[in-house]
Amino acid sequence: MVPSPHPSLASIVDAALAHVPALSHALYNGIQDELKSRLEHHQLLAGWSKRRAQFAPDLEASLNQLLAVARTGRDPLHRDRPAAADFSDLKLSLVDESQALKDVAIAHVITAIEDHSRAELHQLGNFFAALRGIARPLKNDNPLRAAVFAQALSRAIEGVDLDPEGRAALMRIAAHPLAIKLQPIYAQLCAELRQAQLGGLLTSHGSALKESDLRQRQFKTLTESATPAPTPAATLDQVALKLDLMNTRAASLPPAVAPAATPPVAMHLGPGTGAPGSDLLSRLYDQILADDRLQPPLKVLMGRLQVAIVRLSREDASLLRRQEHPTWLLLNRIAAHGAGFQRPDDADLRAFLSFLEKTIQPLLDSAHPSALQFQQALVQVDAHIRAEAEARGQRSAVALERLDREQRRQEWKRMLRDQLQHQLDDAHAGKLMRRFLLGPWVEVIAQAMVQHGRDAVHAQSTIELVDALLHSVQPHEDEASRQRLRAQLPALIRALDQGMDSIALPQIQRQAFMDELMRQHGRVLRGLPAVEEAEAPPAPAPKGPALTPEEVLQQLLDERESQLPSRWAHERVDRGQLPTVPVALYSEEHSPHARAALQDWIASVQIGGWYHLFLQSEWITAQVAWISDSRQLFLFVGQMPDERHSMTRGALEQLVANGLITRLEEEALLQRAIGTLMQDLDRAG
Incomplete structure (x- = not known):
């Protein structure tokens, strides 16, 4: 492409767009080669093979879309946050472990690209900053920065039939070939700028910097953090x-030879200065x-x-x-x-x-x-x-408390089933009653806990109704007790109807249970047992024949295979340049010390603390504004009050283990x- 005599933002972005088809095809080949050359990637091949023909077109379309926005002078990554859940009058962006895995992978791609093209990206950043008349390049000045290509790659891989861990693994595999293919493109763009006699723009912001200062400034541009190199911990x-x-x-x-006096300090101590x-x-x-x-x-x-x-x-x-x-x-x-x-x-x-x-x-x-x-x-x-x-x-707060309770729904349902199982063992209430209480009614209780709180009056009333229901189908030997039961049944039936309404129980299931309950109540009111004869508790499932040694071996291999994908969640992103985050301390997957250190770090998070973290392709600064009672959900509020991120504990652990979150002012002012x-x-x- 012939360089323009007067390069502009649009002409440079157009020059980059011309490379997109070749870049997409080359990256496809790079991923193919990497997957086939390493045995440990075999579990990704099946999902990749189903959609690999679409990868290059998807990547090309993503890059064309982002760079078309950049061509107009807007930031291609400035957008409304995805994964928003509508609670009350707010849209809360929920960052769960899947989103954190994606962020970790995007950060890995950005680091790989910058490591291979640090000088070129610095020069392009200076050029675009100069076009905007900005004396000091900011992180979003360069519309061709590494984050744009990392985000396009993430969008293309979203279509691959893999779980979040697999897609994150595929992103990491693609990072190196993408970085290799981008470096000559960046270099050519810089060469075209130099041919257009724009060398001054390329170096104006960094010529006076020493090499060490330049590296520090480039890293600061990525992280938006002014964290200096750590000094010795003097006392x-x-x-x-x-x-x-x-x-x-x-x-x-x-x-005669005494050195010059130390320059006076600005502080005046007043009387007692010589103390x-x-x-x-x-x-x-x-x-x-x-x-x-x-x-x-x-x-x-x-x-x-x-x-x-x-x-x-x-x-x-x-x-x-x-x-x-x-x-x-x-x-x-x-x-x-x-x-x-x-x-x-x-x-x-x-x-x-x-x-x-x-x-x-x-x-x-x-x-x-x-x-x-x-x-x-x-x-x-x-x-x-x-x-x-x-x-x-x-x-x-209200929305997040509801969200936190929603996170605990499955845990509560397991607990309720265990408790009801023991209660029903001695109740002799019949199979249908047993299935109803262990199935739909557990859902009713859990729904009440999620909506109103675990200890709320409404939730407790659904639990107490189990006792009332079981009592209603127990033998009532004297006429007075049967008359009291008859008076209690309308309120009991209304409460059951309200509970079933809360979970929208299908009419067929509802009618079958209510018919059986009416039959049992009819027998009890006549002085008969609710069920015609006691039903023995279900016998334990018979044990199958003993496995042969070959079958035992195959079972172990199957179990091991099922655990393989989990390792993708724990691969470490190298962010050793961030001195306040001791990544190795938290990232050893099987180390009890690393796990303990990670839990201690999470336990140290307190309301009011400010943090610098990587979320959804960008570094943000945010304050912890709320922590759930279970410490399974955290709310971060950004520097703009409407910028809110609710994050699960699993997502936070992923960011810590991969060095993508740090406390502001980790090194204290005094130190x-x-x-x-x-x-x-x-x-x-």
């Missing part, structure tokens, strides 16, 4: 020791206020709080020895919550600042603040953050300040 004691050593060394030098630890506190607080990840309005507030901390340091020696001191915990908590807001003028951030002003005022007014006062302020801040998070999720200060002292020493 306050180590910093103090280093500072004392430097001061001692400087004092021992002759005046032990004042230099350390000054330097440490300077680093805190210089932290570029701290929201500017919070820096102002912490600057005011500095006065109270200095007063505290004169009377509380533990302040500079304990990183768990309430003072530092308070600063860490404020900074961590502030990291969840994108803009300094965010209305919720302003409300948080207004609350903080009132909370810290007693600390500023006190001439001798204590650690207890800081602890009380910390408790107030934690309570405020939790209350605000719950308020953000309050509109969804970052200590690490930076230690580096400065090392360089100065």
